[in-house]
Amino acid sequence: MLRNCILVLVMLASVVGGILIGNIEPEIDEAGFKNAQSAQFKDLSGNWRKLSDWDGAYRIVNFWATWCPPCLEEIPLFISLHEEFSDINMTFIGIAVDDITRVRDFVMTNKVNYPILIGSGDALRISEILGNQRSGLPFTVFLSPTGDLIDTHSGVVPASKIRDFASKIR
Amino acid sequence: MLCWAAQAAADKPDNLNKGNFYRLSGNLISENKLVLTYYINECCYIYKRSLTFELLEPQAVISGVAFPSALKHKDEFFGEVEVYRGQVNLVLDLDLSQGEQQLNSLSLKAVHQGCSDEGICFLPEENTLNFSFFPGLN
Numbered sequence: 179m180l181r182n183c184i185l186v187l188v189m190l191a192s193v194v195g196g197i198l199i200g201n202i203e204p205e206i207d208e209a210g211f212k213n214a215q216s217a218q219f220k221d222l223s224g225n226w227r228k229l230s231d232w233d234g235a236y237r238i239v240n241f242w243a244t245w246c247p248p249c250l251e252e253i254p255l256f257i258s259l260h261e262e263f264s265d266i267n268m269t270f271i272g273i274a275v276d277d278i279t280r281v282r283d284f285v286m287t288n289k290v291n292y293p294i295l296i297g298s299g300d301a302l303r304i305s306e307i308l309g310n311q312r313s314g315l316p317f318t319v320f321l322s323p324t325g326d327l328i329d330t331h332s333g334v335v336p337a338s339k340i341r342d343f344a345s346k347i348r
Numbered sequence: 349m350l351c352w353a354a355q356a357a358a359d360k361p362d363n364l365n366k367g368n369f370y371r372l373s374g375n376l377i378s379e380n381k382l383v384l385t386y387y388i389n390e391c392c393y394i395y396k397r398s399l400t401f402e403l404l405e406p407q408a409v410i411s412g413v414a415f416p417s418a419l420k421h422k423d424e425f426f427g428e429v430e431v432y433r434g435q436v437n438l439v440l441d442l443d444l445s446q447g448e449q450q451l452n453s454l455s456l457k458a459v460h461q462g463c464s465d466e467g468i469c470f471l472p473e474e475n476t477l478n479f480s481f482f483p484g485l486n
C-alpha cells in the first residue's frame with residue numbers, strides 16, 4: 179500500500195515537474211530526440227558540428243532563416259543575451275535552414291556572436307524531431323547539459339523566457 | 349479555330365504544407381492561358397515576391413504573368429512588402445511555339461513562401477502541376 183502511494187506521488191511529481199519546467203510535448207520520441215542531437219551540420223568555417231558537441235552546457239538552439247522576418251527580429255536579442263550571460267554555463271546555437279552565402283552575410287553584418295550551423299530541409303526535419311510540430315520558423319529548443327528537453331518555443335521567444343531559463347542556471 | 353482545354357488540380361493533400369496553410373490549383377483555360385489559384389488560410393499570407401513559375405518543357409515558356417494587386421505588409425527587417433491573403437488568382441500567358449513538336453502535356457513548377465500572423469514562417473514550398481491537353485474543348 180505504502181509502495182503504491184509512493185509510486186503515485188512520484189508519477190504525480192514527474193507530471194507537475196514537466197509542466198512547471200516548460201511545455202514538454204509528450205509525443206516526442208526520446209531516442210529520436212537524442213539521436214537528432216548527433217545530426218551533423220557544417221559551421222561557417224566548413225567544419226562538421228553537432229548539437230552534442232556542446233554537451234555539458236545548457237543550450238538554447240534556435241532554428242532560423244534569412245527569409246524569415248520574425249527569425250531576424252529575435253536574433254539581436256540572442257546576441258545581446260549571449261553576451262549578458264557569458265558567465266554562466268549556457269550557450270546559444272543557431273541552425274540556419276538556408277543558403278550558406280546568405281547566412282554568412284547576415285552573420286557578418288549583424289555580428290552574431292554565437293555558433294551558427296547551416297542546414298536545409300534536413301535541419302527542418304531535425305527541428306521536427308526536437309518538437310517543431312508546425313514545421314515553421316523560428317523554432318527554439320532549450321536543452322539541459324545532458325541533452326534532455328527542457329522547453330520549446332515556436333515563434334519569437336520573449337526575452338523574459340530566456341532570462342527565466344538563465345536565472346535557473348545561475 | 350482548334351481550341352484546347354485541360355485542367356489540373358493540385359489540391360490533393362500532398363500539396364498542402366504541414367500546417368495546411370496553403371493550397372494551389374491550376375486550370376489551363378486555353379492553349380496559351382493558365383489560371384493558378386492559391387487558397388491561403390486566414391491565419392496566413394504569402395509574399396508576392398516569393399512567387400516563381402517555370403514550365404518544365406523546353407519548348408514552352410511563360411510569356412507573362414498577371415499578378416492581382418497585393419496588400420501592403422510591414423516587416424521589421426524587410427520594410428514594406430506586398431503579400432497575398434485569401435484566394436488569389438494569377439493568369440499565366442504561355443508560349444508553346446518554341447519547338448516543332450506539339451505538346452500533349454505540360455508541367456509547371458510553382459514556388460511560394462509565406463508566414464502566419466502569429467510570427468511563424470514556412471519554408472519556400474514547391475509544387476509541380478501537370479496538365480494534359482484535350483483537343484476540341486473551348
